[in-house]
Amino acid sequence: MSSKSRVPTISEIAKRAGVARSSVSRAFTRPELLSATTVLRIKRVAEELGYVPNSSARALSTGKTGNIAFLVPDVANPYFPPMIRSAQLAAENLDYCVFLADFEESGVKEEKLIERFAGKVEGVILISSRMPEERLQGLADKIPIVLVNRDVSGIPRVLIDAGASLKQAVRLLAHQGHQEIAYLSGPSVTWTNKQRQAAISEVTNELGLRLVIIPTEKPSLESGQAVVDQMINSGVTGAIAFNDLIAHGIMTELNSRSFSVPDSFSIVGCDNSISPFTNPPLTSVSNETTEAGKIACEMIMGVLGEMNTKNDQIKVLETLLIERETIGPPCK
Amino acid sequence: MSSKSRVPTISEIAKRAGVARSSVSRAFTRPELLSATTVLRIKRVAEELGYVPNSSARALSTGKTGNIAFLVPDVANPYFPPMIRSAQLAAENLDYCVFLADFEESGVKEEKLIERFAGKVEGVILISSRMPEERLQGLADKIPIVLVNRDVSGIPRVLIDAGASLKQAVRLLAHQGHQEIAYLSGPSVTWTNKQRQAAISEVTNELGLRLVIIPTEKPSLESGQAVVDQMINSGVTGAIAFNDLIAHGIMTELNSRSFSVPDSFSIVGCDNSISPFTNPPLTSVSNETTEAGKIACEMIMGVLGEMNTKNDQIKVLETLLIERETIGPPCK
DNA sequence: CCATACCCTGCAACCGGTTGCATGTCAACA
């Protein structure tokens, strides 16, 4: 017993409706070229038979697949899902479908994925790309690319600039009396990390604070937990983490050692991904990831429209420091 | 200046290599049919020209797109990303690409999405489907479907059965002395919710506890916060939530009213999605979502292999109650 | 030295749409 009833083709619809194949095609793509009655008849037959245009065939003759790819370093990082969702929604509204892939924080895997997708999509959105700049530029010659949180000239990009908010956080810490603070850094190759670290470093210099940089293995809870000793030993009284996950790892670990936040330690997160849920609620930097996803999507659609023109637009999104309850005066 | 250099086709490779188009095709798909030297020559030319097979064309003639779709009710719900990632990884290993879409907890949108994907994929994986059973069966006739956390006979499915662990949680509460507990229920149409509620209800009956069911708007933090009053007024001393998000909303809200957990209230979550990160750490039910994603993916590949045969396999995954620090004796 | 078989390669049709061009019809206008 065959399940999976075969879908009819344009030819069958044409025969049944007594018209040419081209008319069936036009009934769906350019109905204004046909008489209203013909369109109606064709559509009725199509409906009856459950016709659905074969998108491979369509893609082959038009050259447009109606797909884009969305590549992220780690789907499970709560920073990304809202962005994924908004991009997908935006794409959907333009009748595009989106492939999602996780390149596991690896530039090599990232490139492999792009190559695999190359033939299937009209463009790709890369989040926090790890690829070297020149390869990125090479790829951008072959397929439309939009970058999020990566700054490569000549490739359209949307950047979320947490700099101002992080500087504000540092000032807040200084104002409370902190003299020595740590930055728990994120993946060193990323634009995001470099940019955040630079902003913090700039203002600590300006204020004459001591800044100690503590690298973490991954922007995850566990990596945060793993560097707590190092942080404590460094003598700092407050810390700003690359993201909420790391900050929360720190808090958890501090907590299990009977340090309390903010009484013994002040902590600031970034991204506002899980900070509203922590206990105490984490002071963090809120950024418009949702907006970023949407814009990236619109941007790539724009690029598709005007192919072959050098496109170098850049959109910067501002952030906001959300003060909650993890900053206090220094302990010692 | 044209960026986006056009990719060469099989014909150009053929001409350059001095062979027929079919040989080029075979060099990539069935190289054992050609002499080693010919294959080598073709591949070298292809490499030189940067040839990449056009996947629309390939899909058109073979009927295989090499894509699957993965539909979830809400990407941003932390329950799903690990599943998404594992499914995608599994697909990738079999050279498949995966479309991701979010149907926003709506059966209607879900169906629209399936229709849109129908022509582009070989099969679709539906997570916590909201569609009515008969439509699901109708669709399953047209396109291979695998269900996760939805039990419809005739459609292959993988179910995560938290029943045993939830019963264990109820017993634990009873053992601590709780007589009246609440179940903060999830989306009422879902299999997952029905099944969890049934398990809890069964054991509360058995133990002679009073069970009050409190519906929530959505399985989210905010919905949890919103029902706290109702929960307190109901007179219960402990609660089991449909998922960690709701449980955490409860905890947050309880906390802001100076109720402490577990001293004033006992709370149990489910899914182990954010429970390790809460403060205090939430007792929850861990389920193998990662495994589920992988299995679902393998299942659909299996279905693709043996089309047209009625397929009714079902895989049930067990869960584990993770005891942390949110259960204590009743307060009043 | 010839027959047989196997190996390699080419030919051409096909997958299911889209689209430029040609054709036919009919109404409007002179």
Added chain:
DNA sequence: TGTTGACATGCAACCGGTTGCAGGGTATGG
């Protein structure tokens, strides 16, 4: 009533691969 043009539809080529079949070449065995 004849001409013109707009409108509706059909024809056939094309998109870029895949694949069944046929034919030529070479090796093998008699």
